[in-house]
Amino acid sequence: MPNKLITQENLKALVNELAASYDVFAPKRENENTVSFGKLQAFEEYVSGVLLTNTTAKDKVYLQSEQLFQYELKKDTVEFKEKAPGKEAVIFGGRPCDARGFDVIDKLFNWSGYEDGPYTGGRKNTTIITVSCEKPETTCFCTSFAGGSPADGKGSDILLTPVSGKFLAELLTERGEKLAAKYSKYFSEAGEAETAAKAEFAKAAEAKIAKKLDLAAIKKNLDASFDSFYWDTVHLPCVKCGACTYVCPTCYCFDITEKKFGYLNGERNRTWDSCMSEMFTKMAGGHNPRTDTKRRFRQRFMHKFRYHVDNFKEELCTGCGRCIRRCPVGIDIRKVVEDAK
Amino acid sequence: MSNIYIPHKARIASIKQETADIKSFQFELLDPEVRKNFKWKSGQFLILSVFGVGEATFTFANPQTRSEYVECSIKKTGLVTEALHDLEVGDIVAIRGPYGNWFPFEKFKGQNLLFVGGGIGIAAIRSPIEYSLDTRNDFKDITILYGGRSPLDICYFDKFDEWQGKKANLVLTADKGSEGWKHKVGFVPAVLKEMKPSRDNCTVITCGPPIMIKFVLKELTDLGFAPEQIVTTLEMKMKCGLGKCGRCNIQQLYVCKDGPVFDYAEIKKLPDEF
Ligand SMILES: Cc1cc2nc3c(=O)[nH]c(=O)nc-3n(C[C@H](O)[C@H](O)[C@H](O)COP(=O)(O)OP(=O)(O)OC[C@H]3O[C@@H](n4cnc5c(N)ncnc54)[C@H](O)[C@@H]3O)c2cc1C
Ligand code: SF4
Ligand code: SF4
Ligand code: FES
Numbered sequence: 001m002p003n004k005l006i007t008q009e010n011l012k013a014l015v016n017e018l019a020a021s022y023d024v025f026a027p028k029r030e031n032e033n034t035v036s037f038g039k040l041q042a043f044e045e046y047v048s049g050v051l052l053t054n055t056t057a058k059d060k061v062y063l064q065s066e067q068l069f070q071y072e073l074k075k076d077t078v079e080f081k082e083k084a085p086g087k088e089a090v091i092f093g094g095r096p097c098d099a100r101g102f103d104v105i106d107k108l109f110n111w112s113g114y115e116d117g118p119y120t121g122g123r124k125n126t127t128i129i130t131v132s133c134e135k136p137e138t139t140c141f142c143t144s145f146a147g148g149s150p151a152d153g154k155g156s157d158i159l160l161t162p163v164s165g166k167f168l169a170e171l172l173t174e175r176g177e178k179l180a181a182k183y184s185k186y187f188s189e190a191g192e193a194e195t196a197a198k199a200e201f202a203k204a205a206e207a208k209i210a211k212k213l214d215l216a217a218i219k220k221n222l223d224a225s226f227d228s229f230y231w232d233t234v235h236l237p238c239v240k241c242g243a244c245t246y247v248c249p250t251c252y253c254f255d256i257t258e259k260k261f262g263y264l265n266g267e268r269n270r271t272w273d274s275c276m277s278e279m280f281t282k283m284a285g286g287h288n289p290r291t292d293t294k295r296r297f298r299q300r301f302m303h304k305f306r307y308h309v310d311n312f313k314e315e316l317c318t319g320c321g322r323c324i325r326r327c328p329v330g331i332d333i334r335k336v337v338e339d340a341k
Numbered sequence: 342m343s344n345i346y347i348p349h350k351a352r353i354a355s356i357k358q359e360t361a362d363i364k365s366f367q368f369e370l371l372d373p374e375v376r377k378n379f380k381w382k383s384g385q386f387l388i389l390s391v392f393g394v395g396e397a398t399f400t401f402a403n404p405q406t407r408s409e410y411v412e413c414s415i416k417k418t419g420l421v422t423e424a425l426h427d428l429e430v431g432d433i434v435a436i437r438g439p440y441g442n443w444f445p446f447e448k449f450k451g452q453n454l455l456f457v458g459g460g461i462g463i464a465a466i467r468s469p470i471e472y473s474l475d476t477r478n479d480f481k482d483i484t485i486l487y488g489g490r491s492p493l494d495i496c497y498f499d500k501f502d503e504w505q506g507k508k509a510n511l512v513l514t515a516d517k518g519s520e521g522w523k524h525k526v527g528f529v530p531a532v533l534k535e536m537k538p539s540r541d542n543c544t545v546i547t548c549g550p551p552i553m554i555k556f557v558l559k560e561l562t563d564l565g566f567a568p569e570q571i572v573t574t575l576e577m578k579m580k581c582g583l584g585k586c587g588r589c590n591i592q593q594l595y596v597c598k599d600g601p602v603f604d605y606a607e608i609k610k611l612p613d614e615f
Contacts, residue, residue: 082344
């Protein structure tokens with residue numbers, strides 16, 4: 001697919017025009033200290049300089065709590081009602097690690113022979129326009145993952161990379177092409193020079209990533225360390241708040257619950273859940289295979305860097321580093337998995 | 342786009358009180374099309390909706406060879422099961438499934454079968470028992486060892502005559518006997534030891550509380566059974582049944598998708614996490 005160019009001015013006009021007809025979610029100041037993905041009314045609200053929004057863009061597709069259906073009991077039957085599909089959405093200004101998160105959980109929601117309609121419906125309705133990162137944070141480690149880079153387009157429909165005062169726009173999917181075609185007046189053709197400049201940009205940004213994990217070695221160590229004493233102490237600082245799982249672009253575990261409106265009607269909901277919670281695996285009668293923090297803590301890291309790799313041939317992590325920043329006791333996932341033995 | 346969380350509508354067709362806290366239910370799927378196409382195999386499970394409360398996971402208690410209704414035997418243990426025990430014939434519920442893998446009967450052909458069940462585990466064993474009785478010629482001796490805490494905790498008294506009539510050797514035991522109890526007294530593993538089943542050409546299917554399973558496995562191993570000869574079902578907390586909610590895993594395996602049926606050789610490879 002040919003690359004395009006878009007100027008700063010045109011980008012602003014494009015986003016404003018998009019905001020008029022779609023739900024556009026972009027990094028937006030929530031309050032003095034917090035930038036999160038919020039609904040954009042105008043380009044001015046977009047906060048362009050923040051790499052790590054408070055939460056990821058994940059919750060714009062995979063809602064923190066969403067209705068699966070409503071029911072109404074009738075005399076001899078029950079009627080189900082599905083919620084109407086949401087408005088078409090654009091996630092603008094997310095980063096490659098956010099977009100890659102979608103690519104990772106897309107596979108989960110499509111595997112095991114079942115396509116998860118409530119998820120894939122929202123996903124197909126959403127165009128993802130990502131911006132490459134010039135100055136990665138100290139906690140970023142996206143280059144550890146196959147193809148991972150501050151300028152990687154996996155999971156994005158359009159990837160914007162700043163080159164020579166403009167943005168190179170790579171149209172990576174059909175959805176991205178369609179959007180660019182619809183708003184073609186804002187785009188011009190990119191030349192070889194700009195494409196080369198993007199490669200330079202990527203190289204420079206990648207060089208700024210402080211840490212690259214040796215994932216093959218980590219997998220090998222995790223394969224052998226389930227019963228290791230390592231897990232007896234490494235979890236001790238953890239206060240089981242679950243923040244790490246809530247800010248993660250790849251954590252996907254959920255609970256299914258019911259909300260009753262009245263005697264005859266109600267709705268079934270799905271809500272994010274966390275493996276760090278004691279209730280996660282607690283069964284009727286009180287039996288719990290993961291009674292203590294040690295077991296739950298081990299599950300989280302094993303799932304991300306071992307079990308998921310067994311099942312999907314890729315890690316359940318994109319290296320965004322949010323869990324490192326959000327953890328109140330400073331647990332660093334890079335260190336936890338690197339030190340495991 | 343498919344909403345895999347919308348269940349099939351069903352109606353409670355019958356309820357039978359088995360013990361103080363176990364009831365057997367027959368569910369009739371409302372939609373004739375769905376009823377016709379709804380097929381399962383022994384070992385698989387379903388997820389049942391009790392409206393106003395939520396969903397819970399149960400084994401199909403009846404085999405595919407007797408599939409007029411969907412049958413479950415359900416022990417009252419928490420929110421959903423308690424609400425279900427309060428429902429009446431004619432009440433509306435709903436069912437998703439069938440999910441999970443099944444007992445690999447094609448591998449058991451020509452063999453002796455030994456079923457060992459305890460507590461509510463009998464619900465998971467009834468389906469393969471009746472399946473093997475319905476395809477009786479495929480198997481040699483069929484022996485059933487079933488135990489409960491007391492004689493009052495034994496389910497399926499109404500089925501035993503039929504099982505024995507189809508040449509199953511039935512051994513009942515109660516941890517503690519009572520007056521008039523003509524069967525064995527003692528824990529299932531102890532009775533199993535006494536029975537000394539031969540491992541030759543034999544597959545064991547066992548379900549029950551974890552502690553029973555643990556000692557049954559020990560006795561069978563002492564009797565020379567190979568891990569591959571012993572099949573059981575594992576239980577983990579479930580929500581989706583579809584391999585998505587991330588809850589029922591034991592290492593890389595999802596009990597809802599890769600199980601619930603596993604042989605002991607597979608289980609031995611797993612850590613002591615369940
Ligand atoms: C494959 C499989 C087959 C089963 N077959 C039977 C059966 O035939 N008969 C029977 O009586 N019981 C069976 N169980 C156990 C049964 O699922 C639980 O007793 C039931 O979910 C408890 O629900 P509750 O709402 O009453 O309990 P609560 O303690 O209120 O549980 C709340 C919710 O947690 C989940 N949950 C809790 N415990 C379990 C559990 N042990 N397994 C799965 N999910 C759980 C359910 O979604 C449940 O609604 C089976 C479990 C599994 C995994
Ligand atoms: S595990 Fe941590 S670093 Fe990895 S994707 Fe999740 S929040 Fe980001
Ligand atoms: S954020 Fe830190 S303290 Fe909280 S659950 Fe995760 S690892 Fe534990
Ligand atoms: S029950 Fe949801 S993954 Fe197994």
